[in-house]
Amino acid sequence: MTKVIHNPALASVEDLSANSAAFAIEPLHNGYGNTLGNSLRRVLLSSIEGAAIVSFKIEGATHEFTTVEGVKEDVVDITLNLKNVLVKMHTDEPVELRLTKKGAGEVTAADIQTTADVEVINPEQVICTIDNPKTEVVMDIVVDSGRGYRTIDEASDTRLHSDHIALDAVFSPVLRVRYKVEPTRVGQDTNLERLDVIVDTDGSLTPREAFEEAAAILVNQYTALAGSTTVEAAPAPGQEDAEEDSELNTPIEDLNLTARTANALVNNEIRTVQDLVSLSEQDLRELKGFGSKALDEVKDKLAELEL
Numbered sequence: 001m002t003k004v005i006h007n008p009a010l011a012s013v014e015d016l017s018a019n020s021a022a023f024a025i026e027p028l029h030n031g032y033g034n035t036l037g038n039s040l041r042r043v044l045l046s047s048i049e050g051a052a053i054v055s056f057k058i059e060g061a062t063h064e065f066t067t068v069e070g071v072k073e074d075v076v077d078i079t080l081n082l083k084n085v086l087v088k089m090h091t092d093e094p095v096e097l098r099l100t101k102k103g104a105g106e107v108t109a110a111d112i113q114t115t116a117d118v119e120v121i122n123p124e125q126v127i128c129t130i131d132n133p134k135t136e137v138v139m140d141i142v143v144d145s146g147r148g149y150r151t152i153d154e155a156s157d158t159r160l161h162s163d164h165i166a167l168d169a170v171f172s173p174v175l176r177v178r179y180k181v182e183p184t185r186v187g188q189d190t191n192l193e194r195l196d197v198i199v200d201t202d203g204s205l206t207p208r209e210a211f212e213e214a215a216a217i218l219v220n221q222y223t224a225l226a227g228s229t230t231v232e233a234a235p236a237p238g239q240e241d242a243e244e245d246s247e248l249n250t251p252i253e254d255l256n257l258t259a260r261t262a263n264a265l266v267n268n269e270i271r272t273v274q275d276l277v278s279l280s281e282q283d284l285r286e287l288k289g290f291g292s293k294a295l296d297e298v299k300d301k302l303a304e305l306e307l
Helices: 032-046 075-083 152-158 207-226 239-248 259-267 273-277 281-285 292-304
Strands: 009-017 020-029 049-058 087-089 095-102 105-108 118-120 126-130 136-147 174-186 189-201
Touching (some): 020 032, 020 174, 032 174, 032 207, 095 105, 095 126, 259 292
Antiparallel strands (some): 174 189
């Protein structure tokens, strides 16, 4: 039985669509598929930073249970539509935006006058419909960033303007997370697992960004609890071979041999460490232009590389 819990590897990332991606993590220590999968899913759904509309004011509407002259929807319907507007922020401070639209037709998120600090992700989202050609809708909107869910009571307490209508806000840009654990093997070791995670976002950040932020949050949490204690770890099973293969593919020129020795090897079509270690000492002695000093230098270098 192994004495070391091997670290896993992110084996692959497959983009399923613009806002959806599948992550394969393997090989995992037995039982760690659900441990990591559940932790990542909970953090992805609850703790990734995002942005949302947190309050608004419509000229001519004194409270949320009223109507706006010349507008088909009442303020309650407008409130629900505003909650569906997806935004992305590039600042940590609340941002005030204005929406102005005159004339009959739909008022959409594209009519919001954004700044360099705010992007509207779904400009096609309908906010309301103007029935009267002479009606002008003027709306002030406050956008803020956060994590998780902010209740309407919390939003009311923190709103910038007391005459604004507060909204409860879902900041999380992650819409859905699914994971599945399957058995896998590396060589003769069959007691391993693979974790497949599918992440769907709203488009304000990519699934990879969300996945990496969730992993970083978990690292910070566990590091704070671990104190100065460390546990020996090793690369994922199979990764050791990959590292060794990478070393064997090292060009002769990168070994810091003397120019005479390196040239002698290259002139004899020995271009990588793999080519070098495949030769016996007798083979090396028989190389053209390769003397005893060069042989001693190569043997010392291979010993240094533990090859």
